[in-house]
Amino acid sequence: MRAHLLAARLAGHIATSREKSLRRYRLFAARDPRALIGLEPEGEWPVPALIALMAQQCGVSADPATVSGPDTIDPDRTIDALDAFAARLRSAAERRIPVLLGTGHPGRLLDFYASLASALSSAGCTVLTPAEGRRIDITTRFGVRPCSLGYVRGVALVREAGVRHVAGAPGAPGAHTHSPLPVRTVLADAIAAGGPLPELVIGDHGWVCAAGQLGIExxxxxxxxxxxxxxxxxxxxxxxxxxxxxxxxxxxxxxLTRYVLNRARLSQ
Incomplete structure (x- = not known):
C-alpha cells in the first residue's frame, strides 16, 4: 500500500500546491464558510496553528517559511488513517447501523464510495437515500448554482440544473462541491419523513464536516x-x-478500496 500511495501520488509529493493549501488555511483562520464547509470550530485556529496541525496529521511541511512547491503527505499517516477508517466500517457492519454516503468529488471518488456502500449493504447496513431530486441552491463566488440531489449506486451527489448525465457516457455523474448544504438537506428530509437517520456518514468535504458538526459520526x-x-x-x-x-x-x-474492505473484513 505504501508503494502504491507514492507511485500514484496519493501521498508523498502530491499535485496540491503549498500555495493552495496556505490560501485555504488563511480562509479557515478568518472563519470563511468556503473553508469551514459546515464545521464550527470550538477553538481559535490561526494559520501557524493550522500548519502545525496539518504537519502532525498529514505530514506537510511544518515550516511557515515554506510557501511554494508541491505539498506533501506522509504515506505512513495515510495508512494509519486507512486502518482507523476500516475499523469504523467494521464496527458499522457488526452493528448493522444505517449509513449515508455522499461525495463532492464524484468524478474521482464515486467508485470508492459505491464499493463501500455495496459492502455495507451486503453486511446488513441500510444505505440511506433520502431527498432524491431535492433542489439545492449552492452559493459560489460566481453566484448561486442551482443543483439537485441524486444518488448513484447508493452514493449521494449533486447535479447542476440543466446538465444531463447519460448512463455509460464519459464524464462525472455529478458536480464538484465543498458545500455542507447537501448533507443538511438529506438529514432534514430524513427527519421530516420520520427517519431513520444515519449513524455513520462516509464522504468528503461538507458531507463529513456538516454531519460531524451535527453530532453524527x-x-x-x-x-x-x-x-x-x-x-x-x-x-x-x-x-x-x-x-x-x-x-x-x-x-x-x-x-485503497480493497485495502479498507479487507481490513474491515468486508471483502465481497
Missing part, C-alpha cells in the same frame, strides 16, 4: 487544502480524516 478522505476535516478530527467532531490527494484518477483509489 463521520469519516472520509481529505486533501492538504481541506483543513476543516483535520480540525474537526482534532476537536472531536470528525472520527477519521484520511490524508490523501483527493483528485487523482479514480482508478488509483481501487487499491
Amino acid at each position: 463521520a469519516i472520509g478522505p481529505a486533501d492538504t487544502d481541506d483543513p476543516a476535516l483535520f480540525v474537526g478530527q482534532a476537536e472531536g467532531q470528525v472520527s477519521v480524516a484520511v490524508p490523501v490527494d483527493d483528485a487523482v484518477r479514480s482508478v488509483h483509489y481501487r487499491p
Whole structure:
C-alpha cells in the first residue's frame, strides 16, 4: 500500500500546491464558510496553528517559511488513517447501523464510495437515500448554482440544473462541491419523513464536516487544502480524516478500496 500511495501520488509529493493549501488555511483562520464547509470550530485556529496541525496529521511541511512547491503527505499517516477508517466500517457492519454516503468529488471518488456502500449493504447496513431530486441552491463566488440531489449506486451527489448525465457516457455523474448544504438537506428530509437517520456518514468535504458538526459520526478522505476535516478530527467532531490527494484518477483509489474492505473484513 505504501508503494502504491507514492507511485500514484496519493501521498508523498502530491499535485496540491503549498500555495493552495496556505490560501485555504488563511480562509479557515478568518472563519470563511468556503473553508469551514459546515464545521464550527470550538477553538481559535490561526494559520501557524493550522500548519502545525496539518504537519502532525498529514505530514506537510511544518515550516511557515515554506510557501511554494508541491505539498506533501506522509504515506505512513495515510495508512494509519486507512486502518482507523476500516475499523469504523467494521464496527458499522457488526452493528448493522444505517449509513449515508455522499461525495463532492464524484468524478474521482464515486467508485470508492459505491464499493463501500455495496459492502455495507451486503453486511446488513441500510444505505440511506433520502431527498432524491431535492433542489439545492449552492452559493459560489460566481453566484448561486442551482443543483439537485441524486444518488448513484447508493452514493449521494449533486447535479447542476440543466446538465444531463447519460448512463455509460464519459464524464462525472455529478458536480464538484465543498458545500455542507447537501448533507443538511438529506438529514432534514430524513427527519421530516420520520427517519431513520444515519449513524455513520462516509464522504468528503461538507458531507463529513456538516454531519460531524451535527453530532453524527463521520469519516472520509481529505486533501492538504481541506483543513476543516483535520480540525474537526482534532476537536472531536470528525472520527477519521484520511490524508490523501483527493483528485487523482479514480482508478488509483481501487487499491485503497480493497485495502479498507479487507481490513474491515468486508471483502465481497
